Every structure is written in structure tokens, then in C-alpha cells.
Amino acid sequence: MAETIIAFDRVSKVYQSAAGPVTALQDVTLSVAPGEFISLIGPSGCGKSTLMRLIGDLEQPTSGTVRVREKTPEQARKDRDYGIVFQAPVLYDWRTVRKNVELPLEIMGVAPQERRERAAALLRRVGLGDFGEAYPYQLSGGMQQRVSIARALSFNPAIILMDEPFGALDEITRERMQDELLGIWGGAEQRTTVIFVTHSIPEAVFLSDRVVVMSPRPGRIKRTVTVDLPRPRTFETRESPRFFELVTEVRESLREG
Amino acid sequence: MADDAALPTESHTSPLGGPRTQPVILRALRRILPPLCVVAALLAIWEGSKLALAIPDQKLPHIAAVVEVLFSRSRGGSGPLLLTQMLLNAWATFRVALGGFALGGVLGFGLAALFARSRLLERGLMPYVIGSQTVPILAIAPMVVVGLGRLDAPDWAAKMVVAAYLTFFPVTIGTLRGLRAVPPAALDLMRSYAARERDIFLKLRLPVALPYLFTSLKVAATASVIGAIVAELPAGAREGVGVMILNAAQFYNSRPPALYAAILAAGLVGVAFYGLVALAERMLVRAPRSNDG
Numbered sequence: 001m002a003e004t005i006i007a008f009d010r011v012s013k014v015y016q017s018a019a020g021p022v023t024a025l026q027d028v029t030l031s032v033a034p035g036e037f038i039s040l041i042g043p044s045g046c047g048k049s050t051l052m053r054l055i056g057d058l059e060q061p062t063s064g065t066v067r068v069r070e071k072t073p074e075q076a077r078k079d080r081d082y083g084i085v086f087q088a089p090v091l092y093d094w095r096t097v098r099k100n101v102e103l104p105l106e107i108m109g110v111a112p113q114e115r116r117e118r119a120a121a122l123l124r125r126v127g128l129g130d131f132g133e134a135y136p137y138q139l140s141g142g143m144q145q146r147v148s149i150a151r152a153l154s155f156n157p158a159i160i161l162m163d164e165p166f167g168a169l170d171e172i173t174r175e176r177m178q179d180e181l182l183g184i185w186g187g188a189e190q191r192t193t194v195i196f197v198t199h200s201i202p203e204a205v206f207l208s209d210r211v212v213v214m215s216p217r218p219g220r221i222k223r224t225v226t227v228d229l230p231r232p233r234t235f236e237t238r239e240s241p242r243f244f245e246l247v248t249e250v251r252e253s254l255r256e257g
Numbered sequence: 258m259a260d261d262a263a264l265p266t267e268s269h270t271s272p273l274g275g276p277r278t279q280p281v282i283l284r285a286l287r288r289i290l291p292p293l294c295v296v297a298a299l300l301a302i303w304e305g306s307k308l309a310l311a312i313p314d315q316k317l318p319h320i321a322a323v324v325e326v327l328f329s330r331s332r333g334g335s336g337p338l339l340l341t342q343m344l345l346n347a348w349a350t351f352r353v354a355l356g357g358f359a360l361g362g363v364l365g366f367g368l369a370a371l372f373a374r375s376r377l378l379e380r381g382l383m384p385y386v387i388g389s390q391t392v393p394i395l396a397i398a399p400m401v402v403v404g405l406g407r408l409d410a411p412d413w414a415a416k417m418v419v420a421a422y423l424t425f426f427p428v429t430i431g432t433l434r435g436l437r438a439v440p441p442a443a444l445d446l447m448r449s450y451a452a453r454e455r456d457i458f459l460k461l462r463l464p465v466a467l468p469y470l471f472t473s474l475k476v477a478a479t480a481s482v483i484g485a486i487v488a489e490l491p492a493g494a495r496e497g498v499g500v501m502i503l504n505a506a507q508f509y510n511s512r513p514p515a516l517y518a519a520i521l522a523a524g525l526v527g528v529a530f531y532g533l534v535a536l537a538e539r540m541l542v543r544a545p546r547s548n549d550g
Contacts, residue, residue, distance in 0.1 A: 058445050077451055084449045090442045094464045094542075103460065107452045155450075 004067075005159065005193050006032040006055055011064035013050050013219075023218035024050045028064070030212065030221060034158075035191035039204035039211045041250065047219020048197045048212075052161050055195060056082055069158060080108060082159040083152030087167045089144035091136040091151075098123065098132035101150045108155055122150040125184055142173040149181070159193045167199065175238075178206055186232050201254070205246045206233060213253040223253045318514045323521075326514040339518065343501065347522045350498040353413055354485040354530060357420020358478060364421065365428025365477070366470070372429070373436035373462070390426045394484060397422060399491045412494070420484035424477040431473025435466025471538040478530040486523060498523045 013025040025047040032038055040048035053059045054066050057073035068076035076082065083104075091100045101119040110118070123129050126146040128139075136144055145165060152160055166174045185191060198204050204211045211225040227246055229237055237243055300320055307317055314322065327340040336342075368386065372379035398419045405415040439462055447457045489499025498519060505516035 056449055058448060077449060080451055082449060084446060086442050086445075088442060090440065090446055092443070092461070092464065094467075104450045107447075107450045107456050107460070 003034055004031045005034040005036075005069055006030075006195070007065075007067040008051075008054075009065045009067075011054065011061045011066055013047070013054065013059065014062045025054075025061075026218035026220045028219075028221055030224075032193060032195070034193055037185065037191075037194045037196065037207055037209045039196045039198055039208040040214060041198055041201065041204045041211055042214030042219075042222075042254065043199075043216055045216040045219065046214040047216070048214050049163055050219065051214075052163055052195055052197050055159070056084060056161050076159075080104075080155060081157055082161055083155065083157040085145075085148050085152045085160065085162040085165045087164040089136070089141075089148040091144055091147055093136050095136075096132065097128065097134050097136065097139070097147050100136065100147055101154050104151060104155050110155075118154055119150075122154055123147075125153075126150045126180065142169055142177060145169065145177065146180070149184070153184070153192075157192070159195065162194065162196045164197050164199065166203065174200075174203070178203060179234075182207060182231075182233055201247050201250050202238070202243075205229075205243060205250060206238060211246075211250050213250060215254075222256070225250050225253060315510075315513060318517065323514040323517045326512065327518055339515070343518055343522045346496055346498050346501045347526050349496040350482065350485050350489065350523075351526050351529065353416040353488070353497065354420050354478075354481045354526065356413065356417040357422075357484055358424050358481040358530070360417055361421035361424025361477060361481060362428050362474065365425035365473075366432055368425065368429045369432035369436060370458075372433050379433075386426065386429060389422070394419065394423060394487050395490075398484075398487045402488060402491045416485055416488035416494075416497075419488035420481040423480040423484035427473040427476040427480065428470070431469045431476070432466055435469025436462045438469065439465050467542050471534065471542060474534050474538075475531055478534045479527050482523070482527045482530055498526060 008028050008030040011025060011028045012023065015022045015024055024045075028047075028051065030051075040051055042048050050059060054061055055068060055073060057077040060073075066073050069079075069081055071079070071081075091097075092103065095103065098116070098119050101122055102115045105115040105118060120129070120132065123132055126149060128143060128146055128150070131139065131143070136147070139147065145168075149165070166177050169177060185194060194207075196204070196207060205225075205227055206229075208227050211227060212221055213223045213225060214220065215222045225246065229240070229242060229246070303317070303320060306312065307319070327338070327343065329339055330336050368382070372383070401418050401422070402415040405418065406412075443461055443465075444457070447461055452460075486497065486499040486502070488494075489497035490503060494500050501519040501522060502516070505512075505519045509516055
């Protein structure tokens with residue numbers, strides 16, 4: 001691999017629980033190229049969320065090293081290198097939609113005028129141009145998640161971490177959100193690196209350049225499936241034979257002992 | 258409280274269906290009618306039980322007698338109306354309670370903010386905070402009044418301290434609970450922005466704590482009125498509902514309705530105070546209609 005933005009080298013993570021130590025991740029080695037869209041997939045307890053949180057310095061490894069843009073994850077976090085989207089939108093319900101998108105910019109000391117402009121542009125990009133002054137409770141779940149994505153993009157982070165962002169949405173909304181996400185991601189001049197945690201096999205295949213298949217107890221990487229579907233990916237992509245082949249490949253990787 | 262100034266207080270209008278619009282008079286009626294009905298029912302029970310159980314005027318005067326006393330003049334007809342006196346006394350108590358409320362509110366909030374930052378401080382100080390509230394206020398009030406009196410502090414200062422004493426505790430407990438009610442994901446988000454503690458407090462913890470804070474302020478509002486009245490009981494106080502209650506109790510045999518008038522004044526101050534806090538809440542806190550943090 002030519003360039004590396006995220007590098008895991010024999011990383012393990014052990015939690016201390018009441019029932020004794022639990023190995024959430026064992027001996028994970030992985031490298032991600034800049035601009036890559038990577039999905040982490042696997043059953044509950046396979047450590048995919050832990051892996052994502054290690055990148056974001058929300059947790060620290062027990063052994064091994066994680067490097068993000070040739071820095072420690074902590075330094076990368078302090079340099080505001082990543083934006084995060086959770087399964088729940090985690091909007092601040094006392095703030096308007098616009099003020100939610102502006103939140104990271106406020107904290108990072110961006111001037112009010114520029115904050116406003118960037119928030120307005122982003123809300124247009126996620127199709128919520130008219131909802132800036134609305135409050136989160138007035139939006140549907142899908143719309144709230146779009147606000148959450150706009151907020152993560154607002155400060156142009158080098159890496160976007162997404163933890164099952166569409167997991168709570170219905171199937172129809174979910175597919176539309178996938179299309180929109182690829183539209184936003186693929187439309188940028190310089191593609192952001194995305195780490196996308198999911199339970200859904202078609203979602204992982206449709207979105208990603210590579211699908212990292214994980215298995216539980218202890219959490220580890222089983223296989224990496226490279227998705228060679230052409231971009232931009234469209235409705236036709238979902239119907240193509242190659243798409244189904246890859247879905248089958250991922251499914252079988254998940255089932256292998 | 259000064260800290261509230263830093264809070265987002267966006268306008269309540271929104272493009273997507275704001276508050277339901279109803280004629281103002283109808284809304285006011287819907288609000289006023291239920292408590293009026295309760296008053297009517299209470300008066301009916303008062304007079305009804307007096308009639309049914311043949312309670313003498315000495316034990317329970319007629320309502321009309323209470324009203325009559327309110328419109329009678331003191332000092333054999335040359336003084337002001339008792340109603341005026343009552344309102345003046347109520348106003349005096351209200352001012353003391355307000356001062357104590359502000360003092361206790363700031364103290365209570367400060368303690369909660371400290372405890373939210375440091376478990377060690379909480380473990381060390383909380384037992385004393387709780388202990389302070391189990392000592393009867395009737396025992397504390399004279400000590401404070403006499404103690405501060407020796408220091409030549411003004412009369413109202415001691416009363417405010419007693420009112421503050423009853424105020425800070427609910428504020429500390431409620432605010433602490435609120436400051437800790439932040440969803441972990443909302444904190445992770447702040448962490449991912451490498452936010453400073455100050456920003457996390459002002460932009461996340463405080464807004465989350467605000468509804469809790471106001472719930473405890475409502476409890477504190479009525480408690481501070483009690484504190485103010487109790488502080489007016491020790492000898493030496495010249496005005497206030499507490500003085501009224503003392504005087505009325507002293508002359509209860511000759512004029513029972515006066516005590517009822519004094520109790521009415523106490524209730525009036527409490528309701529007015531509570532209403533003020535509720536109003537502030539409506540202006541500062543958005544209706545809690547979220548489905549996530």
C-alpha cells in the first residue's frame with residue numbers, strides 16, 4: 001500500500017469486567033489509505049465499534065500501536081482530524097438544526113459569519129436547506145441523522161468515523177441515505193477517509209472500497225473483501241450480478257468457522 | 258442567576274408549527290378556572306364543616322369574619338387597613354426570601370458544579386451538606402439572627418442567610434443530578450472536537466442540567482419563603498409575615514380571624530414566588546420534547 005492514513009499494528013484491547021477480562025480485540029493489523037471507504041462488519045461483540053473508537057481516541061489499546069496520519073490517535077483528536085457520527089443522531093435538542101451544525105465550529109473558534117455560511121452550505125448539501133431554524137424534535141429520524149452528518153463534515157475532518165449511522169432507520173430510508181452519503185462523499189474534490197461500522201451486508205458492499213469482516217470472542221479480523229464495483233454507485237449497482245456476488249462473498253466470510 | 262445569561266435563548270418561533278394558537282382569554286380562563294374551583298370547594302368545606310360539626314367561631318371563624326378583619330383598621334380605627342398591612346408584610350417577607358433564594362441558589366449551584374467536577378470533593382462535603390438539612394431550621398434561625406446581630410449586620414442579612422440555608426440544598430442535589438445526566442455519546446462528541454472543559458460545561462452540561470435546575474429552584478422557592486418567615490419569628494423583627502403570625506397568635510383569643518389572614522399572606526408569598534420561578538423557566542428552557550440526547 002502506497003500511502004497510509006490509519007495504521008493498526010497488532011492491536012489488542014482487553015476490558016476488565018465483573019466476570020473477568022474480556023478481549024474485545026485481538027491482534028488486529030490493518031492499514032487504510034487516504035480517501036478509502038472502509039466498512040467494518042460482524043456480529044455483536046466482534047469489536048468493530050471498539051476498533052472505531054480506538055481510531056478516534058475514545059478508547060486506548062491494551063497492546064499494539066495505532067497511528068493516525070502518522071500521529072498518535074490522541075494527537076489526531078487534538079488536531080481535530082476526525083468527525084464522528086453515531087447510531088443515534090446525538091443532536092443537542094435545545095439548539096436549532098443550524099446551531100447544531102455550527103457546534104464544532106463554535107468550539108473551534110470559527111467566526112460567526114463563516115460559521116453561518118458553512119452551516120447553510122452543508123445543510124443544503126444534505127437536503128435540509130430550509131430547516132436551519134427548526135429544532136431537532138421537529139425532524140424525522142432520517143433528517144436528524146443528516147444533520148448529524150452535516151455536523152461531522154462541518155470542520156472538514158480528514159477522517160469520518162460512522163458507528164452504525166443508519167442502523168435505526170427503516171430499509172427504504174436507509175437505502176436513500178446510503179445514496180446521499182455516497183453523493184456527498186464522492187462529490188467532494190478530495191475524498192474523506194470513512195470508517196463505517198455496520199451490521200448490514202448489502203450496505204457494507206454498496207458503500208465501501210473494502211469490507212473488513214470481523215468475528216467475535218475474541219474480536220479479530222477474519223478477512224478483508226475488496227469491492228471492485230465501479231463508482232459512482234447507483235441504483236443499477238444494487239441490481240448488478242457483481243454486487244450479489246460480493247454480498248455472497250461477505251456473507252460466507254461471516255459464516256466461516 | 259448570573260450563569261443563565263450564557264445560555265442559548267433562541268426565539269420560540271419556528272417554521273414548523275410553533276405553539277398552538279388559542280385565544281388569549283380562553284387560555285387564561287383554562288389556567289385560572291381550576292384553582293378558583295378548588296378555592297370555592299375549600300370554602301364550601303370550611304363553612305360546611307363549621308355548620309355540620311357546630312365548630313365555634315373561636316376555633317374556626319366564618320370566612321366573612323376573616324374578610325372583615327382584612328378590611329378593618331388597626332389601632333381602634335385610626336391605623337391603616339389590615340389588608341394593606343398584610344400586603345406590606347408579605348412584600349417584606351418576599352424581599353427577604355428573594356435575597357435568600359439568590360444567595361442559596363448561587364451557593365447551591367456552585368456546590369453542584371464543584372461536585373460534578375470532583376468526586377473527591379463530593380465524598381468529602383456531601384455528608385455535611387445533608388447533615389445541615391436535618392438540623393431543624395427553628396434551632397438554626399435564632400443562632401443566625403443573634404450571631405449576625407452581634408456582628409452588627411443589618412436585620413435583613415440574618416433573615417436572608419436563614420432563607421438561603423433552606424434554599425441551597427435542593428438546588429445542589431437537583432443541579433448535580435442534571436450536570437451528570439449528559440448522555441455518554443454527547444460527551445464523546447465533545448471529546449472528538451477536543452473541546453475545553455469550559456465549553457463542555459457551558460454548551461453541554463449546563464443546558465442539559467437546566468430543566469433539573471428549575472425543578473429544584475421551584476422546591477427552593479417555597480423553602481426560602483419558609484426560611485424567611487422562620488427568621489422573622491425570633492424577637493426583634495419588626496415586619497414580615499412571621500411577625501404577623503406571632504402577633505395574631507398572641508391575640509388569637511380576642512381576634513381569631515387575624516391568624517387566618519396571616520396564613521393567607523404566607524401562602525400568597527409562596528405562590529407568587531413559585532410563579533416567578535416558573536415564569537423564568539418558561540423563558541429559559543425549551544419544552545423537553547427530544548427523543549435523544
